[in-house]
Amino acid sequence: MTVRRVLASPYALVIAIALIVVVLPWFLPSNFYVRIATLVYINALAVLGLNLLMGFAGQVSLGHAAFFGLGAYAVAVGPTHLGIPSWIALIGGVLLSALIAFVVGRPILRLKGYYLAVATLGMGLLTAMMIANEVAWTGGPNGMPVPRLVVFDWRVTGSQMWYWVSGASLVLGAWVAVNLIESPTGRAFRAIHDSETAARVLGIDIARYKLAAFVISAMYGTLAGAYVALFDGFVTPDTSSFIRSIEFVVMAVLGGLGSILGSIVGAAILIILPQLLTVFHDYEHIVLGLIMIVFMIFLPAGLVPSLAALIRRRSA
Amino acid sequence: MAELLQFTFSGLTVGAIYALVALGFTLIYNASDVVNFAQGEFVMLGGMVTVFAAAAGVPLPLAAVFAVIVAVAVGLLLYWLAIEPARGASAVTLIIITIGASILLRGLAAVGFDKNYHSLPPLLGNDPWMIAGAALLPQSTVVLIGTGAIVAGLWFFMTGTLIGKAMLATAANRLAARLVGINTSAVVGLSFAMSAAIGGIGGILIAPITLTNYDVGTLLALKGFAAAMLGGMGHPLGAVAGGLLLGLLEAFSAGYVSSQYKDAVAFLVILAVLFAMPQGLFGKGDVERV
Numbered sequence: 158m159t160v161r162r163v164l165a166s167p168y169a170l171v172i173a174i175a176l177i178v179v180v181l182p183w184f185l186p187s188n189f190y191v192r193i194a195t196l197v198y199i200n201a202l203a204v205l206g207l208n209l210l211m212g213f214a215g216q217v218s219l220g221h222a223a224f225f226g227l228g229a230y231a232v233a234v235g236p237t238h239l240g241i242p243s244w245i246a247l248i249g250g251v252l253l254s255a256l257i258a259f260v261v262g263r264p265i266l267r268l269k270g271y272y273l274a275v276a277t278l279g280m281g282l283l284t285a286m287m288i289a290n291e292v293a294w295t296g297g298p299n300g301m302p303v304p305r306l307v308v309f310d311w312r313v314t315g316s317q318m319w320y321w322v323s324g325a326s327l328v329l330g331a332w333v334a335v336n337l338i339e340s341p342t343g344r345a346f347r348a349i350h351d352s353e354t355a356a357r358v359l360g361i362d363i364a365r366y367k368l369a370a371f372v373i374s375a376m377y378g379t380l381a382g383a384y385v386a387l388f389d390g391f392v393t394p395d396t397s398s399f400i401r402s403i404e405f406v407v408m409a410v411l412g413g414l415g416s417i418l419g420s421i422v423g424a425a426i427l428i429i430l431p432q433l434l435t436v437f438h439d440y441e442h443i444v445l446g447l448i449m450i451v452f453m454i455f456l457p458a459g460l461v462p463s464l465a466a467l468i469r470r471r472s473a
Numbered sequence: 474m475a476e477l478l479q480f481t482f483s484g485l486t487v488g489a490i491y492a493l494v495a496l497g498f499t500l501i502y503n504a505s506d507v508v509n510f511a512q513g514e515f516v517m518l519g520g521m522v523t524v525f526a527a528a529a530g531v532p533l534p535l536a537a538v539f540a541v542i543v544a545v546a547v548g549l550l551l552y553w554l555a556i557e558p559a560r561g562a563s564a565v566t567l568i569i570i571t572i573g574a575s576i577l578l579r580g581l582a583a584v585g586f587d588k589n590y591h592s593l594p595p596l597l598g599n600d601p602w603m604i605a606g607a608a609l610l611p612q613s614t615v616v617l618i619g620t621g622a623i624v625a626g627l628w629f630f631m632t633g634t635l636i637g638k639a640m641l642a643t644a645a646n647r648l649a650a651r652l653v654g655i656n657t658s659a660v661v662g663l664s665f666a667m668s669a670a671i672g673g674i675g676g677i678l679i680a681p682i683t684l685t686n687y688d689v690g691t692l693l694a695l696k697g698f699a700a701a702m703l704g705g706m707g708h709p710l711g712a713v714a715g716g717l718l719l720g721l722l723e724a725f726s727a728g729y730v731s732s733q734y735k736d737a738v739a740f741l742v743i744l745a746v747l748f749a750m751p752q753g754l755f756g757k758g759d760v761e762r763v
Contacts, residue, residue, distance in 0.1 A: 265744075271702060272702055272752070279744050280744075283740060290734065411569070440584065446573045446576035453567075453570045457563065458566075
């Protein structure tokens with residue numbers, strides 16, 4: 158195989174991501190940076206799932222933080238109130254989330270475009286409200302502590318450990334996503350994105366594939382939410398807020414819809430930027446808003462696809 | 474009975490503001506297919522600029538007029554600097570731009586004004602009128618009459634003036650409108666200016682009742698968007714009906730069910746309506762061209 162063919166293979170991307178995860182720690186000067194990198198990986202995982210739904214299957218979700226919050230509270234409520242070990246609560250949370258997405262998705266995904274946007278937005282708000290109001294279970298607006306993750310005798314704690322857990326999960330998540338996109342299911346997603354009517358005429362069961370995309374993206378989001386809660390050791394209702402949902406959408410669009418690398422780049426920008434902007438403190442939101450506007454005007458397809466197109470044009 | 478009437482009053486008052494925000498969404502959407510999530514910030518600007526202009530010694534009526542002018546200027550700037558340059562971008566890209574604009578405006582307001590809550594003196598005094606055992610704030614009638622006047626004025630403008638008809642034509646078919654010589658770009662600019670003015674006036678009217686601060690726009694944009702979808706996107710009357718209905722739903726569920734879950738009940742009803750009528754109350758199905 159020539160180098161060209163290796164680079165063109167979709168798995169080259171997964172290998173590249175794995176290389177970055179392995180090499181990056183040597184360039185991170187302190188634990189603080191390891192922590193940021195971990196947060197980038199975890200958020201990228203959620204954005205990757207959202208991108209499968211939005212970028213590939215073409216279905217908008219303005220309530221994805223609902224699943225993120227569900228994962229976070231699964232590992233908080235499960236061990237604290239039900240006495241379930243954290244790792245079972247984590248798996249249980251992901252499965253529960255998949256079930257909820259399956260039940261809710263069927264009616265919601267009949268809606269299109271902005272109507273779907275408002276329905277998912279409602280779903281997100283309902284979840285956030287429940288988390289904030291059921292004080293006996295969730296601690297309400299104050300949040301609640303999350304017990305550390307212990308898998309048999311292995312205590313998963315500290316930035317270093319979580320860096321490797323989240324990094325490995327991201328590589329695995331990217332690998333699953335690549336496999337999915339290259340499968341008939343992935344092609345069905347893209348057909349639905351291009352034109353629902355055309356896809357239906359071709360014999361694609363639209364409702365089923367939309368639901369599949371929704372459930373899969375919910376599972377990515379839940380896993381990421383559980384990781385963040387376990388990593389931080391504390392959860393607040395912020396994990397499921399509307400703003401969080403919007404952040405995920407912005408990460409996906411900024412990096413590039415329909416681009417796996419874009420999901421990671423988008424997450425990296427939105428996690429790292431506020432850290433840099435703390436210097437400006439009061440002006441943080443002004444700069445963030447400006448960056449969103451300017452990026453979208455000049456790179457409307459998102460950072461990664463726009464730059465890739467630019468490079469192709471240069472080399473052609 | 475008095476209770477029912479009381480909830481109706483408060484529901485209609487809040488609903489009127491949702492209706493104004495939804496109307497702003499609809500105007501811009503019809504002219505340009507853009508869903509402007511910065512719509513709530515116009516409401517914030519209306520209230521906050523009036524408060525701070527009045528505090529600087531400007532007489533209240535002048536301060537209100539000045540606030541509407543500021544809102545309109547911001548609306549036009551938003552169009553010229555952020556929407557127009559991104560023409561042809563996908564819907565979701567444009568949404569991110571408007572969300573970015575709303576974050577930017579909120580950030581500017583937090584720095585330029587402050588982060589405290591402010592109120593305005595009500596137009597007709599503070600003493601509630603008692604009607605069949607229910608208290609009606611005089612300002613509530615001001616809000617309702619103001620909203621009614623805006624809706625009526627808008628209807629007259631759309632059906633009775635040449636510019637209004639140009640806007641309707643642009644909403645119906647942009648290409649055809651351009652072919653008959655309508656400057657559609659100017660029409661879109663006008664729709665941003667009008668949306669901003671409507672939002673700004675709404676912000677001034679409601680400030681005496683619900684107070685205002687730099688952050689009120691987020692939730693209003695959300696509720697206004699939901700109201701517009703409830704009525705059926707693109708239908709001005711649907712937007713008004715959706716707004717009033719959402720306000721009433723919230724007031725009734727806060728009163729009869731639980732004040733903590735008032736938004737939950739409202740959104741559950743919206744979801745139920747959308748499942749039964751996927752195009753909203755007044756929308757009609759459209760055909761996808763392959």
